[in-house]
Amino acid sequence: MVYFYTDERGLILEYEPEFNSPSWVSDELKEKGEVTVSRAFTFVTRDLLNRRSKRTDEDPIYRFRFAKREAGYFRIPGRVLGCENDVLIAEKEVPFERKTFVAERNVGIFRRVSRVMESDGEIVVGGHRDGAIPAAVFRELLRKFPSSIELDRYASARVETIMGEYLKDTSNAREKYERYLDRRGSVIPDTQLPHTELIEAEIGKYQLLRDLISGWLSRAASYSEKDWQRLILKVILLLLPKYVAVLENVHIVDAYSVHGQKKKRFIDVCLIDAGGNIDVVEVKKPFDDALLSKSLYRGNSIPSKELSGAIMQAEKYLFHLSKWGVDGEAELTRRYAKQLPPAMQIRITNPKALVLLGRDMRLSGAPAFSAQQKFDLEVIKRKYANMMDILTYDDLLRRLDNIIASLSQRRAGLA
Structure with a gap:
């Protein structure tokens, strides 16, 4: 399980192992010098704040320095999120939870954002910095990020489009995918383009x-x-x-x-x-x-x-x-x-x-x-x-x- 909370220095990620050995995080850090928890967040040894347990030594809770405060933002190192760009998120404009950073099938949100960026600069969400992604737009992205169902149906539709004429009795995958998109609603916002x-x-x-x-x-x-x-x-x-x-x-x-x-x-x-x-x-x-x-x-x-x-x-x-x-x-x-x-x-x-x-x-x-x-x-x-x-x-x-x-x-x- 992953939880986020703040302190005077910034943002802390708290990770509690559920299925693996309680010590696997410590073992990974000692052996490789880094560890990826919850299939999404990668930390190095210096990020680990402590290993004290709230319960027993057999069931530890690990705390990592996730982000540092910086002029109204939390700065998250890109290596933590698996991208080359540091991420700055306005302190009070976006909720800090796992789904803010990871979509279904453990797809990293900011890894995808980083791939479509032309520059090597920072990814800024919210606040008043030039070039920042408005918080409302980012929340819209999270809400409409492709789900597992959509990805499955898209993959089936693509297979049918390419190979359908060679297969007998196909299941109309493309039609099902289009019906799903219609039910899901348009991803195009109703707001007019600013072209007065x-x-x-x-x-x-x-x-x-x-x-x-x-x-x-x-x-x-x-x-x-x-x-x-x-x-x-x-x-x-x-x-x-x-x-x-x-x-x-x-x-x-x-x-x-x-x-x-x-x-x-x-x-x-x-x-x-x-x-x-x-x-x-x-x-x-x-x-x-x-x-x-x-x-x-x-x-x-x-x-x-x-x-x-x-x-x-x-x-x-x-x-x-x-x-x-x-x-x-x-x-x-x-x-x-x-x-x-x-x-x-x-x-x-x-x-x-x-x-x-x-x-x-x-x-x-x-x-x-x-x-x-x-x-x-x-x-x-x-x-x-x-x-x-x-x-x-x-x-x-x-x-x-x-x-x-x-x-x-x-x-x-x-x-």
Whole structure:
């Protein structure tokens, strides 16, 4: 049995042998100069304070100097806990008992902590020293340290994952392990990450983008289609952070329009995402009559010539890009290497298109379409959703408003 108590110099560990010979500790110290008690704590001869018995000489209680007081902390030599780092624990913030230092299967807590440290400094728990592990965080570690059951089930799940296809009638060990983790509860704390400044910056960014685009839309008639492309290009990487590069006037090969001949086609704007994949962007003017035809087909609204033409144009670009294949990837990578992050390769992997055109709100703020027209327009968008994202300029503003609202709620949760 192991007990801890304090004196004026620090912390004392008291060990009472239960199963071995009462003198085995003394014998070990005399023979080897050190001894490990309770399978966890290693002491040398000078750590032994006395060997006087509270009962009889046949049943001794050994007392070892476990830690010394130091400016509000107990300093535990690393050798006692089997690690290279000394451990400092604030005097009144962590309970001193065996399970503070040893997990199930005699796994040393601080040995594990020491292994993940990059420096050779001290491990500090609690108190106000720089770099100290907060006592609450350390108690959380103790509470959620893997138990014997979890370790057994993890080991079985790992065996089944690696060898399951070669074994008949396996016991669904991985599923049992996942169910156990679900019952145990999440090890992720509910507290938010301390990123208030980042959220503030993000809110400011999206508010700026919304105000810029709203201002441009208020003067929409004064801009040509080329002007709108230039305006959107100024902000598109901020609007769509998954992309890392914008390519303009991209020349691609068309080997299908005329049999046996290769023609040049030019895509006004392409985007490259963080994985190197290329997508197409079509930017048109924000006319409020550019989406639905004024005539109906059997009571249904149908795409306008402007919208149908933009969709067809984007489809053609995607078709020719995909057919260009690996030769196109190599050519585009070579041609735009200076505009890409270092060592990035452009990939033509199921490219998609973004089509930005038209408005579904009038300058007065009134809806441009009836409820039935809105529904029909959404059906049209969904029809092409597997290959392109069709957005109105008002869709873009609504997305920005929703992002700002979401970030504002998260900011309020951190307050």
